Amino acid sequence: MKIVSIYPAPFDVQLRHEANSAILYNNKIYAYEEGKITSVKNEPTTLFPEKSLMLGFKELKIIPENVDLWVFPKTQNKLDLKALYLFFSFFLKAYTGNRAKFKNWIKRKVKIVKHHDLHTYSSIGCSGYKNGLYVNFDGGGDFGDTRNCTWGTFNNRKINEYGKSFGLNNIACFHAFITDLCGFKSDNGKVTGIAAYGKINNNLKEKFLKVLKITNNQIIFTRKRYKNSKPNLNNLDVNEYDRYKILNPFPAHSNISKICKGFNLQDIAATAENIIEEFIIKFLKNIKKKFYKRLLRKYSFFWWFVFKCKFKRKN
Ligand SMILES: [Fe+2]
Numbered sequence: 001m002k003i004v005s006i007y008p009a010p011f012d013v014q015l016r017h018e019a020n021s022a023i024l025y026n027n028k029i030y031a032y033e034e035g036k037i038t039s040v041k042n043e044p045t046t047l048f049p050e051k052s053l054m055l056g057f058k059e060l061k062i063i064p065e066n067v068d069l070w071v072f073p074k075t076q077n078k079l080d081l082k083a084l085y086l087f088f089s090f091f092l093k094a095y096t097g098n099r100a101k102f103k104n105w106i107k108r109k110v111k112i113v114k115h116h117d118l119h120t121y122s123s124i125g126c127s128g129y130k131n132g133l134y135v136n137f138d139g140g141g142d143f144g145d146t147r148n149c150t151w152g153t154f155n156n157r158k159i160n161e162y163g164k165s166f167g168l169n170n171i172a173c174f175h176a177f178i179t180d181l182c183g184f185k186s187d188n189g190k191v192t193g194i195a196a197y198g199k200i201n202n203n204l205k206e207k208f209l210k211v212l213k214i215t216n217n218q219i220i221f222t223r224k225r226y227k228n229s230k231p232n233l234n235n236l237d238v239n240e241y242d243r244y245k246i247l248n249p250f251p252a253h254s255n256i257s258k259i260c261k262g263f264n265l266q267d268i269a270a271t272a273e274n275i276i277e278e279f280i281i282k283f284l285k286n287i288k289k290k291f292y293k294r295l296l297r298k299y300s301f302f303w304w305f306v307f308k309c310k311f312k313r314k315n
Helices: 034-038 050-060 081-091 099-109 115-127 171-182 188-195 202-209 255-259 265-298 300-314
Strands: 003-007 020-025 028-033 069-073 110-113 131-137 147-155 158-166 212-214 219-221 225-227
Touching (some): 028 034, 034 050, 081 099, 099 110, 115 131, 115 158, 131 265, 147 171, 171 219, 171 255, 188 265, 265 300
Antiparallel strands (some): 020 028, 212 219
């Protein structure tokens, strides 16, 4: 079976993530980011990740017409059938039938999955477990799925969601603010790297604790931005376009930049990483407890029945 996924969905506006293509065929996975080919970080200028997709077809020696299933992330608005027709017939030559039958073809060939469910499936699929509890922490998903934290159970790849939360006041955004402050733009992994060179600073930790708290369904980060940065066209370089240098200069003026003033970057990273680990472990313990309470409630009739039978036998 040949499965292709592209992010974002064609003609959908998603500026927060790297546009990319992935192809699954004969137990091989091909995956590539468009920005790696165009040299435009967070590539926002294409209608769909066309170059990475074509390279994948070439690499795996297949053509778009032979793809069995196309997977797209859920969009904010319903995908426009005319735009899809343009995409599949004119741009890709994946659909060669007549226009009237296109709607049915789409129903069979295109599957839409929510952003956070994709995160969940990618993790449980690689975990080797058949069932268990899952948790997602994310900065805010995308316009098609604005949840920031989801958790629940999975059984044979079927997920059953128990909890979710929305909005940008979340632990992943805390990490994003720290990343921005350290000068790493959206490269969050670099904060984890530099943390190894720093020490946990208890004064700073106390200050972070004032803007973070755990509730039933999420870890809340009270974020504040004081000023929006203005575009800086002096940094424009046509050969090496970088949106962060021009439209989103950093670091932002935020409550995190205020709190971290005077501390060195390695210590800020080490302290932030440490506090995130502690909060996530606490959150995991909370949901584990909640899950067992749910189980007890669900099977309370069964336990009542067992108890009653035993009691009867004794008498
Ligand atoms: Fe995400």
